[in-house]
Amino acid sequence: MRIALDAMGSDTHPQPELEAVVEASKRWHDPILLIGPEDLLKSSLAHFQYDPNLIQVIHAPEVLHMTDSPARTAKGKAESSMAVGMDLLKNGEAEAFVTAGNTGGAMANALFRLGRIRGVKRPALGTVFPVQDGHAILIDIGANADCRPIYLQQFAVLGAVYAEIVLKKTNPRVGLVSNGEEPGKGNSLVKETFPLLEGSGLNFIGNLEPKELFAGQADVAVTDGFTGNILVKTSEAVAKLLSNLIRSEITASPISSVGGLLSRPAFRRVGVTLDPAEYGAAPLLGVQGLVFIGHGRSDAKALINAIRVAREAVEGGLLSALEIAISSRL
């Protein structure tokens, strides 16, 4: 198996990427393609101990910046690490591509260079996140701010295939994110999507409020990219506000400070449970290739997890399963 990693994606590139490929090559003994400026990467790799047969540097002289417009990154920068990574997928030289670069740039490059799976109206970005006693995938979290019901129906299909193959869920439960549980609740998009999901052949469990989502009642939560983005960012912001509050209240008195010290390992375990770095990167589903987009803040651990998830997707035959699931519903 060959996974390709964008060496220039993360905010502190290429250091986390270098550490990640070296560790991944030791862990899985499969060749990894590291994409970026050849001289820089080769001289940086010289500081590591690794098997040179397992890490292949692929030259990509251009670097994408967060300020580059997505369209420009796709069409104007054909030699960026992002563009070269997509081309490796397209040419079959890699089976999955992992990047922690600009999400808009990754989506534009994927659409422009790989295209969509036949029949897919709009590719969507998923994210796997922790719920009570497990994980769920939320899709779309930002690829499509404005959606039509048929897009959401397809997101449900893409998400369910992902949940089966990567999250190893049998007959995954699919819920439609809404402002009330009862059928008939929702905005007009949700109301129009509901019957499409009922008739989709998926294991549709109906509308899903956030409390049921976080309680683990669904494996796949379907929503438009605007709502999904707000949902994910709200959960991150609330978790941060809460931990700030807890920290400042605990350090406010000597007794609770001691209490805080004694419970520190417990807090650390909670942090691990909630750490997005544990779940790898966000899969871009519906394009003609396996693309995983990590957070710009990704460190080596997050990138290794992303590579691990990408490997599981390749091993499970995710791309052809997605193709089959979509084409069987055309």
Place this chain on the structure above:
Amino acid sequence: MRIALDAMGSDTHPQPELEAVVEASKRWHDPILLIGPEDLLKSSLAHFQYDPNLIQVIHAPEVLHMTDSPARTAKGKAESSMAVGMDLLKNGEAEAFVTAGNTGGAMANALFRLGRIRGVKRPALGTVFPVQDGHAILIDIGANADCRPIYLQQFAVLGAVYAEIVLKKTNPRVGLVSNGEEPGKGNSLVKETFPLLEGSGLNFIGNLEPKELFAGQADVAVTDGFTGNILVKTSEAVAKLLSNLIRSEITASPISSVGGLLSRPAFRRVGVTLDPAEYGAAPLLGVQGLVFIGHGRSDAKALINAIRVAREAVEGGLLSALEIAISSRL
């Protein structure tokens, strides 16, 4: 000042309501109208010590149920405590009405019995919630699942007046909830609303991501009722998931259990900071009367806080300020 309280609203009515009116009458020495079945309320009040000049029971024989459809509650149940409360407002017998009943029923009754402030397209439900170092109002959180840009512009006006008068913010900062900070980010509703807010004369600070909202960068966060509802419910669900995780990790080892005991007062203070009961009830803004809708789970403390907030709104002249702010923009 006369505040009217629905005695039959909360899930465990009328006990929390009875405790709340008795306490409020002692705290503020103003008459309170308690609305519900007269015999029941009078015999229940007999168990309390209170000044009978300050608590007036208003007979309302019918009770709304959570399962009643909103339209039916408004038109078919003219003698429910909800309907009678709205009529008291309409007839000038009370200056604000507080209920912990069915939100849909309260909105339908308010629209049917009070009507809208002249010029208001759609009344909206706001909620005040804790952010880093303060509070903000989010509007709409559920009255309007489908919105047009002009509705959101009016929500901004209603929310800004509320922030000025009740939250005591000078020149409140108004943000538009979006999936990115930059102008041009958002779904089509957000993109079309942005220039309306720029031209509104409000202190518009642009698009607002959840992390900025919870960091306290705005006093008023404007959104459609679907997104607002998901945002509020996500923050409740994440806070609950986090506290469950912390509790189970802390009790998992003897040392961290001791730590948890020592830090318990700190956790309690965090709980108080985040407790929705601290912020009273959700104001329904844009109807021709001051209506506050509490959570069905409201206890006496939440109801007293709701009465306190309703009093502040009356004292600040909220209703006429809303009327002036809307009419000056027609």
